[in-house]
Amino acid sequence: xxxxxxxxxxxxxxxxxxxxxxxxxTASHEIVMxxxxxxxxxxxxxxxxxxxxxxxxxxxxxxKGGVEGHKIRLIEIDHEYKVPPAVEAYERYKKExxxxxxxxxTPIVYALTQRLTEDRIPGTxxxxxxxDATDGTRYPYIFPIAATYWSQGAAAVDFARKQLGGLKxxxxxxxxxxxxxxxxxxxxxxxxxxxxxxxxxTFAVPPPGVEMGAQVLDIAQRYHADFVIAHLFGRxxxxxxxxxxxxxxxxxxxxxxxxxSAEADVEAAGGWSAAEGYHVMQFAGVGTDYPVLNEIRxxxxxxxxxxxxxxxxxxxxxRGVVWAAVQVEAVRNALKAKPDGRITxxxxxxxxxKIASFTLGGLVPPLKITPNDHEGGGLVQIYQVKGGQxxxxxxxxxxxxxxxxxxxxxxxxxx
Numbered sequence: 001x002x003x004x005x006x007x008x009x010x011x012x013x014x015x016x017x018x019x020x021x022x023x024x025x026t027a028s029h030e031i032v033m034x035x036x037x038x039x040x041x042x043x044x045x046x047x048x049x050x051x052x053x054x055x056x057x058x059x060x061x062x063x064k065g066g067v068e069g070h071k072i073r074l075i076e077i078d079h080e081y082k083v084p085p086a087v088e089a090y091e092r093y094k095k096e097x098x099x100x101x102x103x104x105x106t107p108i109v110y111a112l113t114q115r116l117t118e119d120r121i122p123g124t125x126x127x128x129x130x131x132d133a134t135d136g137t138r139y140p141y142i143f144p145i146a147a148t149y150w151s152q153g154a155a156a157v158d159f160a161r162k163q164l165g166g167l168k169x170x171x172x173x174x175x176x177x178x179x180x181x182x183x184x185x186x187x188x189x190x191x192x193x194x195x196x197x198x199x200x201x202t203f204a205v206p207p208p209g210v211e212m213g214a215q216v217l218d219i220a221q222r223y224h225a226d227f228v229i230a231h232l233f234g235r236x237x238x239x240x241x242x243x244x245x246x247x248x249x250x251x252x253x254x255x256x257x258x259x260x261s262a263e264a265d266v267e268a269a270g271g272w273s274a275a276e277g278y279h280v281m282q283f284a285g286v287g288t289d290y291p292v293l294n295e296i297r298x299x300x301x302x303x304x305x306x307x308x309x310x311x312x313x314x315x316x317x318x319r320g321v322v323w324a325a326v327q328v329e330a331v332r333n334a335l336k337a338k339p340d341g342r343i344t345x346x347x348x349x350x351x352x353x354k355i356a357s358f359t360l361g362g363l364v365p366p367l368k369i370t371p372n373d374h375e376g377g378g379l380v381q382i383y384q385v386k387g388g389q390x391x392x393x394x395x396x397x398x399x400x401x402x403x404x405x406x407x408x409x410x411x412x413x414x415x
Contacts (some may be wrong), residue, residue: 029341041080053320151378153185158399209236
């Protein structure tokens, strides 16, 4: 029999105590951050590696004395990528005094937008969520802090254009997980289809995304797509790789959005040789050679422990580190104005909007958040599966900023 959600919350509280660093007696005030996680459920392949990255970064910060002398308590709750548990978790975070919340999942972002706004608690949504939240004047408490699906859609079209030597008259397939996240970028891609003169056909994959043989066959042998843009997540990216391979469609003609781009996706598809040629989009650095990751490994070494196995899944682990680090940076900015540590969500909101030239040692592109731009430029890189690893094939870039900006402006006008 499944345990009730309240019992799950109780178990989660015990996990917080174990995993999150608690304020020391010398800290004048503890800073609480909430982190919605998906260690179970439809997208658990993300959370089991990303959430430990966030936890480890906060442990590192606390091991170095905290932020401006204040320790961080990171409260993690597993919401299973489901809206009702996420809403319950949000209320728990609010009672605990969280001044910023990592909101994982596009459906969850839509469900919590009004609550975050009314309660004046900033919510972060890197690489997912609502594209119109880039406009900080309309959504002052939602911070994408990385490329939204609108920006990813534009970047994917631009990459296809460069790979094909032009788009006029070409056939582009968009295969997506059929939920709010998967549907989010369609209007932008449709707009680009009209602008660039390519034919666009969309292929919806119903949840949980493990059956798509018919869609892939249609793309490869009926539609004869010149290029495929894939927006799948959870277990579905690995299924898509296997299906495209099965029907003989070249993976070098596929580019995935950021949530189908991890080592776990490749391994579940049958390994690196099976995914050879597959292109993936990233909003954070891939690999192990970054200063902050070296510091985390050194922290474990000093504790007499080996580096955690999750670090080997560098795509999602690194994103967890980045996610926590950007939130900590906003807290740091807020504490400069209130050294006693008695900061509010409003203070942290202003702290986000002061972030500039933040790179975390090269793990992210130079990030600049302003009151008008909560996305930070929408930059991505493209990697390719090649020779048993992810090989970078582009520098940081954004594309069709005018088209994305038009959609942001149009959304703001509807307010």
